[in-house]
Amino acid sequence: MALLVSEWGAMHAWAIATAAVVSAGCALVGTLLVVRRMSLVGDAISHAVLPGIVLAVLAGGRPGGVLVLVGAVAAGLLTVWLTQLLSTQGGLAEDAGTGVVFTTLFALGVVIVTAAASRIDLDPTCVLYGVLELVPFDTVEIAGVNVPRAMLTATVVFLLLASAAWLTWKTQVLTAFDPDAARAVGVPVGFVTTGLMAATALATVASFEAVGAILVVAMLVVPASAAELLVHRLHHMAFVAIALAVAGAVIGYMAAWYFNTSAAGMMAVVLGLEYLVAAVVAPDDGILSRVVRRLGLAWRVLCEDRLAAMWRAEEAAAIQPATASADAPASTTSQVRPRGFSQQLALRWLAFSGRIAAVNGGWKLLVQGREEAGVIVRSHRLWEAWLGRHADLPLDHLHPPAEWVEHHLGASVRNRIEADVGRQGSDPHGRTIPPESEVKAEVEA
Amino acid sequence: MGHDVKCHNLEFHDVTVAYGRRPVLWNIDLSIDGPGLFGVIGPNGAGKSTLVKAALGLVPLVGGSVRLFGLPLEHVRPRIGYVPQRETVDWDFPVSAVEVVLMGTYARLGWFRRPGATQRALARECLDRVGLGEIADRQIGRLSGGQQQRVFLARALAQQADLYFLDEPMAGVDARSQDQIFRVLSELRTDGKLVVVVHHDLRTAGEWFDSVALIDMRLVAAGPTAAVLTPENLRRTYAGHLDVLDELGRAVEQRGRTP
Numbered sequence A: 001m002a003l004l005v006s007e008w009g010a011m012h013a014w015a016i017a018t019a020a021v022v023s024a025g026c027a028l029v030g031t032l033l034v035v036r037r038m039s040l041v042g043d044a045i046s047h048a049v050l051p052g053i054v055l056a057v058l059a060g061g062r063p064g065g066v067l068v069l070v071g072a073v074a075a076g077l078l079t080v081w082l083t084q085l086l087s088t089q090g091g092l093a094e095d096a097g098t099g100v101v102f103t104t105l106f107a108l109g110v111v112i113v114t115a116a117a118s119r120i121d122l123d124p125t126c127v128l129y130g131v132l133e134l135v136p137f138d139t140v141e142i143a144g145v146n147v148p149r150a151m152l153t154a155t156v157v158f159l160l161l162a163s164a165a166w167l168t169w170k171t172q173v174l175t176a177f178d179p180d181a182a183r184a185v186g187v188p189v190g191f192v193t194t195g196l197m198a199a200t201a202l203a204t205v206a207s208f209e210a211v212g213a214i215l216v217v218a219m220l221v222v223p224a225s226a227a228e229l230l231v232h233r234l235h236h237m238a239f240v241a242i243a244l245a246v247a248g249a250v251i252g253y254m255a256a257w258y259f260n261t262s263a264a265g266m267m268a269v270v271l272g273l274e275y276l277v278a279a280v281v282a283p284d285d286g287i288l289s290r291v292v293r294r295l296g297l298a299w300r301v302l303c304e305d306r307l308a309a310m311w312r313a314e315e316a317a318a319i320q321p322a323t324a325s326a327d328a329p330a331s332t333t334s335q336v337r338p339r340g341f342s343q344q345l346a347l348r349w350l351a352f353s354g355r356i357a358a359v360n361g362g363w364k365l366l367v368q369g370r371e372e373a374g375v376i377v378r379s380h381r382l383w384e385a386w387l388g389r390h391a392d393l394p395l396d397h398l399h400p401p402a403e404w405v406e407h408h409l410g411a412s413v414r415n416r417i418e419a420d421v422g423r424q425g426s427d428p429h430g431r432t433i434p435p436e437s438e439v440k441a442e443v444e445a
Numbered sequence B: 001m002g003h004d005v006k007c008h009n010l011e012f013h014d015v016t017v018a019y020g021r022r023p024v025l026w027n028i029d030l031s032i033d034g035p036g037l038f039g040v041i042g043p044n045g046a047g048k049s050t051l052v053k054a055a056l057g058l059v060p061l062v063g064g065s066v067r068l069f070g071l072p073l074e075h076v077r078p079r080i081g082y083v084p085q086r087e088t089v090d091w092d093f094p095v096s097a098v099e100v101v102l103m104g105t106y107a108r109l110g111w112f113r114r115p116g117a118t119q120r121a122l123a124r125e126c127l128d129r130v131g132l133g134e135i136a137d138r139q140i141g142r143l144s145g146g147q148q149q150r151v152f153l154a155r156a157l158a159q160q161a162d163l164y165f166l167d168e169p170m171a172g173v174d175a176r177s178q179d180q181i182f183r184v185l186s187e188l189r190t191d192g193k194l195v196v197v198v199h200h201d202l203r204t205a206g207e208w209f210d211s212v213a214l215i216d217m218r219l220v221a222a223g224p225t226a227a228v229l230t231p232e233n234l235r236r237t238y239a240g241h242l243d244v245l246d247e248l249g250r251a252v253e254q255r256g257r258t259p
Helices: A008-034 A039-058 A064-090 A095-114 A124-129 A132-137 A149-176 A181-184 A189-230 A233-261 A262-282 A288-321 A330-337 A340-353 A368-391 A399-405 A411-421 B048-054 B073-079 B095-109 B117-129 B144-158 B176-192 B203-207 B232-237 B243-251
Strands: A140-144 A147-148 A356-359 A362-365 B008-018 B022-033 B035-040 B061-068 B080-083 B165-169 B194-199 B211-215 B219-224
Touching: A008 A064, A008 A132, A008 A147, A008 A189, A008 A233, A008 A262, A008 B194, A039 A064, A039 A095, A064 A095, A064 A189, A064 B022, A064 B048, A095 A124, A095 A288, A095 B176, A095 B203, A095 B219, A132 A147, A132 A181, A132 A189, A132 B165, A140 A149, A140 A411, A147 A149, A147 A411, A147 B073, A149 A189, A149 B080, A149 B095, A149 B117, A149 B165, A181 A189, A181 B080, A181 B194, A233 A399, A233 B165, A262 A288, A288 A368, A330 B008, A330 B165, A330 B211, A340 A362, A340 A399, A340 B073, A368 A411, B008 B048, B022 B048, B022 B061, B022 B211, B035 B048, B035 B073, B035 B203, B048 B117, B048 B194, B048 B219, B061 B073, B073 B080, B073 B095, B080 B095, B080 B144, B211 B232, B219 B232
Parallel strands: B035 B194, B035 B211, B080 B165, B165 B194
Antiparallel strands: A140 A147, A356 A362, B008 B022, B008 B061, B211 B219
């Protein structure tokens, strides 16, 4: 086994593992940030930790060391506190305050790190973009294995975040969903929120070496946002976000190696693509399912309109062959003759599904088709009767609304309308409303 | 439940509340005894919600004190249930109805204990009581306004409190949900609980509440419903809007003087 994993492969494996653990931590914290609508705060903290890191390094801390973690968390909390101060004392809007504070702190960090570049082991470029490719070269030996220092930090931080989430999940959820109710039962809401901010700072600083200050925002926000589209329970969301983040790290790193480009950049791009896919395929509100639902309705309306037209033509032919009524104005043949490709298609489907049958150049309703058509016509005329009774509209205003409402009325509401308008048996135009009992084998959509 | 409550009691003693520096409730003296439905009635901006929030410690008191069951709030929190206004939360939040109700049990679990089978069973039972047992696992954003309000009520039931505060539970709620909510509140009265309801609809106030308080930045009147909802008291609450309190509040806020 050891022979199979070349040293070259091991390097990449360590880099990928580090990226995956780092992303997982960010995704976990990001889930709570996203549902609390605090993504911008995550953005702010991820940038504002920079001066904390730089000062900690100047004070003798090592990247990934405890001192640096503490410095980062302190700077992150300072951001939150300063923002609140600006908004409560200075009257500045919260988002503007966040913008002022974190950009200032981040700039301060950039200034210090550039000025002190010769004295400290911290390269501005690494800080901004991360150096995932170099992660495997800075190692410590644990139980005979050379583990990258960044991997060690990332793992410790992830375990810390995961156990904190496990222990305080219900309190975090209550605070996130309904802070007033949380406060009322004695939850120290400010403290809980501060904890989340500290967790954000920790997740961020653990990611710095791997992905840098700019792209860590993607790790915080994008997997959680994609997960929110896909599932509707918070704990599911956390797991899905972590899975998406890990997948983004692995795929992104390999793609970066293939295209010979920035690993952190490619990881963020992959996360963006994951979001795009989620937005398209999300089960409820995804673009695809919305298109399918819309097409499904259009198809149903098309078929039902064909059936209803044939029903009316039959009615007109049976009762008054010479007179054309208002909602079936044309003659039987032109009503039934298909006029376009989609209607042709609809008729073929209706014939195929046993609702209508072809007779010498035209079509006629079969039993099932006649029942379904009766339901549509019944809905149409009931709605006209209801509007005529309650909305006091002129007769020519009744047909257009009934034309689309007829596709959306269910049996129970139909019967309620009928009870309401009275069983007079005809609509305001004087045409018979088919009774419900005729439509036994009705298929509700 | 589980508590031997001899005297339900909520007492506001000379309570004044301000937002920022601007007072919105002035010198409220109000004692509510015994079980039953108590309505807090008044016009928009009268400080009805603020009164409830003052009792729950959600807004700081400028002056005065609140005692519940004769004790300060900190000692009795587990016995207090709260239903905030529906609009105060994000209903797109990824939780199901039963999970929201489960939140009512969290206070008794402390910091680190996770809800177990007992709590889950209780949550389902509370959802059944408000008539939503069948949609327990639906995401809350997919419920109607009235159903959302009933989920909130079920969460308060799951707290198993002795004193309940409800902030506008009937606002924007369909007739069926209103009936269901009123039925549950009546059950609470039968169980010997005190239920304080912020309410704005005078039409229904008369038939629902045993006692009411009329409030318009100050207490106008309080007592048995029939005795309080008199034309004279209603005129003093709704028509006799006290510009003096408004102007004074503004002056205090701006550290100035009234005209």
